[in-house]
Amino acid sequence: MRMNRRDFLKTSALSAVGASAFPIRSWALSRAGVFTPIRRGVGTFAGRGGTIGWLISDGALVLVDSQFPESAEECLTGIRERSTRSIDLLINSHHHGDHTSGNGVLGAETTNILAHRNVPVLQRASAQRRGNLDGQVYADLLYDASWSRDIGDEVVRLKYYGNAHTGGDSVIHFEKADVAHLGDLVFNRRPPYIDLPGGSSTEGWIDVVEKIHADFSDETVFIYGHAHPSFGITGTRDDLLAQADFLSALIEYVEGGIKDGKSSEELLVDHLPGVEKHYSDNNVGGIHRCIRTVFSELSQ
Numbered sequence: 001m002r003m004n005r006r007d008f009l010k011t012s013a014l015s016a017v018g019a020s021a022f023p024i025r026s027w028a029l030s031r032a033g034v035f036t037p038i039r040r041g042v043g044t045f046a047g048r049g050g051t052i053g054w055l056i057s058d059g060a061l062v063l064v065d066s067q068f069p070e071s072a073e074e075c076l077t078g079i080r081e082r083s084t085r086s087i088d089l090l091i092n093s094h095h096h097g098d099h100t101s102g103n104g105v106l107g108a109e110t111t112n113i114l115a116h117r118n119v120p121v122l123q124r125a126s127a128q129r130r131g132n133l134d135g136q137v138y139a140d141l142l143y144d145a146s147w148s149r150d151i152g153d154e155v156v157r158l159k160y161y162g163n164a165h166t167g168g169d170s171v172i173h174f175e176k177a178d179v180a181h182l183g184d185l186v187f188n189r190r191p192p193y194i195d196l197p198g199g200s201s202t203e204g205w206i207d208v209v210e211k212i213h214a215d216f217s218d219e220t221v222f223i224y225g226h227a228h229p230s231f232g233i234t235g236t237r238d239d240l241l242a243q244a245d246f247l248s249a250l251i252e253y254v255e256g257g258i259k260d261g262k263s264s265e266e267l268l269v270d271h272l273p274g275v276e277k278h279y280s281d282n283n284v285g286g287i288h289r290c291i292r293t294v295f296s297e298l299s300q
């Protein structure tokens with residue numbers, strides 16, 4: 001079922017010639033954002049910012065995350081080509097701006113925005129720090145440990161596993177499709193954004209992805225907020241262990257440096273020992289930021 005983005009774009013280009021043969025894939029042609037079906041009415045929209053997940057069926061229209069206003073508009077246009085339903089539910093996987101800034105656009109089409117209880121609090125605090133309180137639209141349907149509802153012929157289930165990428169990350173499972181949106185719990189082979197004021201815990205993050213790995217199967221398709229260009233924004237649970245391996249290597253490396261009395265600047269390397277392969281050709285600045293952040297996390 002898995003198709004990486006580059007293959008998909010190739011297929012889309014082909015379908016420009018024979019568009020009628022690929023009616024779904026041809027959605028992508030008229031705009032920058034790309035719709036990719038996964039299975040049983042669930043798929044992804046890659047525009048600008050964290051990957052949007054969607055469930056589109058006769059009895060359901062559910063969206064996970066809202067990117068930015070412009071790409072949310074693009075996403076909505078594509079959805080309107082597929083469904084005349086009003087949006088049953090918009091979910092925010094967590095509070096970061098590249099997942100919630102389109103809430104005003106997509107939230108206007110639905111009665112509720114659902115998220116973990118900590119999300120509006122973290123979003124407001126972050127907006128305050130950044131001086132952009134005015135533009136914020138917040139989730140208003142909140143849960144603590146887990147939440148589920150039958151929507152159309154799908155069961156949508158959310159679970160909070162504890163502090164990880166932020167203090168309010170949800171795993172959103174479309175149970176019958178067996179597709180789970182992980183928000184930014186996996187940066188697929190990309191240096192992750194560790195956000196200490198936003199509730200990140202690097203140790204907690206390792207624990208959380210290992211628990212998720214145990215809770216799902218090899219059949220589950222996972223959706224990731226972000227991915228290295230060579231890897232997909234969807235994948236299997238092996239990617240969760242790759243995420244855990246990177247974070248473990250990061251902690252081990254920085255811990256060793258602190259023990260040796262080094263400063264964070266002395267610790268900056270372009271490739272982390274043990275996980276060079278997955279990160280070496282991409283975003284050295286991201287690795288440096290990870291080292292600096294975990295240094296300050298471990299020094300607290």
Ligand SMILES: [Zn+2]
Nearest residue numbers: 094096165184
């Ligand atoms: Zn994030």
